Amino acid sequence: MRIVPLVERPELVDQVAAWGFAEWGHFNPGQTLQSRTAEIREGMNVDRVPIVLVALDDASAMLGTASLLFDDLEGDPRNPWLASVFVPVGRRGKGVASALVTAIEVAARRLGYPMLYLYTTSASRLYAGLGWRALERRDYRGEHIQVMDKAL
Numbered sequence: 453m454r455i456v457p458l459v460e461r462p463e464l465v466d467q468v469a470a471w472g473f474a475e476w477g478h479f480n481p482g483q484t485l486q487s488r489t490a491e492i493r494e495g496m497n498v499d500r501v502p503i504v505l506v507a508l509d510d511a512s513a514m515l516g517t518a519s520l521l522f523d524d525l526e527g528d529p530r531n532p533w534l535a536s537v538f539v540p541v542g543r544r545g546k547g548v549a550s551a552l553v554t555a556i557e558v559a560a561r562r563l564g565y566p567m568l569y570l571y572t573t574s575a576s577r578l579y580a581g582l583g584w585r586a587l588e589r590r591d592y593r594g595e596h597i598q599v600m601d602k603a604l
């Protein structure tokens with residue numbers, strides 16, 4: 453497996469957007485598949501946020517994705533955020549998400565950020581296993597979320 457910035461594989465933007473819209477579209481009022489796709493297409497960088505990474509197998513099939521965003525939790529002053537970690541069902545349980553999270557941490561550190569934040573509704577155990585610290589729990593857009601951080 454290798455992890456590369458999505459900007460190197462722009463033909464994968466539609467798939468990344470489709471995964472994210474199916475998983476989190478309901479979380480972003482007013483978002484459409486088209487607007488999510490456009491947002492991702494405009495936000496693909498290597499040396500500044502936002503950064504979208506994709507994991508590829510030896511045949512260059514996409515195994516998953518994760519993003520580094522400046523803001524993610526509306527109204528929250530902390531930044532930046534690990535977001536949109538997604539691995540399709542058939543690829544789960546093989547360490548793809550762990551590798552993507554680590555790659556986002558490395559990218560954020562390289563950009564000089566001392567801390568990284570995330571929120572999750574369901575996967576706090578995954579992040580705790582990677583050294584993330586649980587902060588507050590709260591309700592957000594109708595769901596119960598866990599905010600976490602990691603010193604880089």
Ligand SMILES: CC(C)(COP(=O)(O)OP(=O)(O)OC[C@H]1O[C@@H](n2cnc3c(N)ncnc32)[C@H](O)[C@@H]1OP(=O)(O)O)[C@@H](O)C(=O)NCCC(=O)NCCS
Pocket residue numbers: 475536537538539540543544545546547548549550551571572573574575576577578579581
């Ligand atoms: C959560 C998700 C990204 C995990 O991907 P994955 O590639 O299977 O994760 P990994 O193989 O790296 O798992 C690493 C560890 O986290 C655990 N883990 C994985 N998914 C988990 C989940 N949803 N909840 C709790 N623990 C989880 C695994 O059991 C594994 O533990 P182990 O090392 O002790 O066996 C994937 O299930 C997914 O895309 N789910 C839908 C989207 C989502 O919930 N994303 C996270 C939102 S913040």
